Amino acid sequence: MPMMKGGQLIAETLVKEKVPYVFGICGHGNVGILDALYDVRDKLQLISPRHEQCAGHMADAYYRVKHRPVATLTSTGPGSANMVMSLATALSDSSAFMAITANVPTSQHNRGPFQELYRHNQADFAQVVRPVVKRAFQPTRVDMLPLALRQAMDTMVTGRPGPVNLDIPYNVFQEEADVELPPASHLDRPVRPGASEADIAAVIALMAEARKPVLFIGHGATLAEAGPELTELQQKLRIPVITSPNGMGCVPADDALTLGFIGRNGAFPANEAGRQADLVITVGTRFDDRSSSSWHAGYSWNFPKTKLVHVDIDPQELGRNYATDIGIAADAKVFTRQLLNALAARCEIDAKRYAPWVEEVQGWVRQWETFVQPHFGDSTSPLRPEFVVGTLQKTLPDDVILSLDSGVHHNWFMQFWKPKRPQSMLNSWGYSSMGFGVCGILGAQLAAPDRPCVAVVGDGGFTMTPYVLCTAVEYNLPCVWIIWNNFAWGAIRDLQYGLFDGREIGTAFYKGQSGERYNPDFAAWARACGADGVTVTRPQDLGGAVEQALKNRRPCVIDVHVDAEVRPPSTGTWQLPPIPYKEPVYGKPYIA
Structure with missing residues (x-):
């Protein structure tokens, strides 16, 4: 095996994985890897913003657009501490990047050198970021890097995506070992679990009983690139689709049955459809407080009276806020294709079945447009x-x-x-x-x-x-x-x-x-x-x-x-307990 410095191993691994950018800021703690990045600068570009928080947000947004992770690089102490908010942001929205943070040399662990956190455990910075990453790795020798790099790459993109941390002591960038580059990760072959045949059959049975179904799609649908399948399902059955902000764009926005966001600042048709539906099939969402009117029944949703099929790649989200009738841990794209295939054999489940419901929903769309459109032309x-x-x-x-x-x-x-x-x-x-x-x-x-x-x-x-x-x-x-x-x-x-x-x-x-x-x-x-x-x-x-x-x-x-005195018309509600919640400005609660 070739002798390689730790910094060279990291740089060459990122090149092998076709990572095009490192967003980072220099410091004494990571200067040991900069020389390795210099050698591969024609394949792996270092972009240096003026603040570490910015590097993290850049990496987060890059993944949301490209669905390919990049890396960040920060120095010991404050530089890496500045990453906490951008890591928390990415973790909360299931966005992936590799945050490489530097730490003090292993020979100085627990001696309190410049910028070491040592009061509870030596070189304890990894403990700072553990709550805001999927996994924190701390390889302390060069021969530990190949495994840590491969595991970090796979962890980022397997299942629910999220950021990972490699916290690397300064000396590991410069020390050498007989090592090889790690084998290829899952970046080019993501794991996409599907639903069981029994679960698909159970969903079909609920759809055959329903008269007022809606789809609710979120970031999980976007990350799975399930837009074509969801659009096909919407067009085939003419089912209303409600979207979270991070699910917007997956289905045609100009379709009258694409109702937009739900909750306090959602669109009236979305809230009205949500609270009057008899079946909700939700794909890649988590029913947070803003998309559920703080879980007050009748304002956005009417569970448990409304039947709920909850599909998410993360099983921990199933039933977190609303008990499910059917909970399915599956990739959004795979599940939707499975559902479409099963529907092909059930000719009685078609657009005609839901036509009266669609006409009702389109009436709410027209009502909402009549209310809001005049102000779009106001010249003030x-x-x-x-x-x-x-x-x-x-x-x-x-x-x-x-x-x-x-x-x-x-x-x-x-x-x-x-x-x-x-x-x-x-x-x-x-x-x-x-x-x-x-x-x-x-x-x-x-x-x-x-x-x-x-x-x-x-x-x-x-x-x-x-x-x-x-x-x-x-x-x-x-x-x-x-x-x-x-x-x-x-x-x-x-x-x-x-x-x-x-x-x-x-x-x-x-x-x-x-x-x-x-x-x-x-x-x-x-x-x-x-x-x-x-x-x-x-x-x-x-x-x-x-x-x-x-x-x-x-x-x-x-x-x-912009005029600060004009406020969005609330169509659901939102509560900061124990302060009482407000009634909608437009629309009213509906409890079946």
């Missing part, structure tokens, strides 16, 4: 939120990748955005991290260099992570950031108005005690970084600014002043 300054969403829907091309940050703007997009493709609406859903949308768009652009990549982010979230502009300029990434500028932490301000009688504190951006609204000049900030910058305060300027930014193919910030 500052701009009305519906106008912004509608203008972007008309202006952005069908192949756009949209990256959304946490904030009130996200509520508007969940309710009204219609992505035209899978993996084209990136959301920090489970962990709702500020900065994911701002930073993630860089990773999305690297995953899809020929597609327009646009981040819609709040003024608060952008101010947390503005260094992304430096990276975009350095690496010539033509991302566009549209800042939803309402001069506030708008989502929390709305909670103060809705739940605390408008007793606003700590949520609006003011200059001193003057009461004058304040934010930086974001457009000037962009220009100072070498990017383009535009401020939009008039509705007639928005479409043209976006079109020009896409045409220029340069990093660009568009600062859009």
